[in-house]
Amino acid sequence: MRKNFGAKTYLYPQPVMIIATYGEDGKPNAMNAAWGGIVGSNEIIFDLGSHKTTDNILKAKAFTVAIGDADHVVECDYVGVVSANKAPDKMEKAGFTTTKSEFVNAPIINELPLCLECELIKVIDGNKFLGEIKNVSADEKILDSEGKIDLSKFAPITYDPANHGYYRLGEKVGNAFSDGKKLV
Numbered sequence: 001m002r003k004n005f006g007a008k009t010y011l012y013p014q015p016v017m018i019i020a021t022y023g024e025d026g027k028p029n030a031m032n033a034a035w036g037g038i039v040g041s042n043e044i045i046f047d048l049g050s051h052k053t054t055d056n057i058l059k060a061k062a063f064t065v066a067i068g069d070a071d072h073v074v075e076c077d078y079v080g081v082v083s084a085n086k087a088p089d090k091m092e093k094a095g096f097t098t099t100k101s102e103f104v105n106a107p108i109i110n111e112l113p114l115c116l117e118c119e120l121i122k123v124i125d126g127n128k129f130l131g132e133i134k135n136v137s138a139d140e141k142i143l144d145s146e147g148k149i150d151l152s153k154f155a156p157i158t159y160d161p162a163n164h165g166y167y168r169l170g171e172k173v174g175n176a177f178s179d180g181k182k183l184v
């Protein structure tokens with residue numbers, strides 16, 4: 001038996017994306033966004049309403065997307081529930097520091113170990129922001145001995161839209177592009 005929920009945002013996992021921009025004054029800003037993801041080999045899209053972040057993206061044509069992690073749940077949630085229009089010091093209050101991206105005119109949040117550095121391609125239907133990923137940077141602390149991202153060293157979180165929770169991603173359960181060959 002199955003239960004129907006109607007049209008909902010129940011796609012699992014949903015990444016917790018912390019979108020960072022510079023304001024006109026050069027001050028870093030960030031917000032939490034859960035509705036989005038990768039849509040091509042070098043493209044990302046997210047759906048946002050009107051925010052200081054969206055105004056900044058439209059002006060600078062650039063942004064970064066850091067992936068929320070288990071060590072920074074409170075900070076990641078905070079930048080999502082507090083508007084920079086009402087709390088201009090929200091980055092400082094969250095304890096986030098930034099470094100300017102070498103690839104786009106946007107800040108990298110130092111405390112979050114994985115970051116996609118993006119340029120705005122276009123806005124679709126007024127609120128869907130499509131970006132081109134120019135670079136992905138990762139803190140060396142989440143890399144293995146071969147320089148690849150190691151999920152045993154990185155604890156990205158996912159958002160549960162049905163219950164409004166954040167969850168740490170779990171253990172490896174298979175090998176992509178390999179395990180299915182057992183059925184060939």
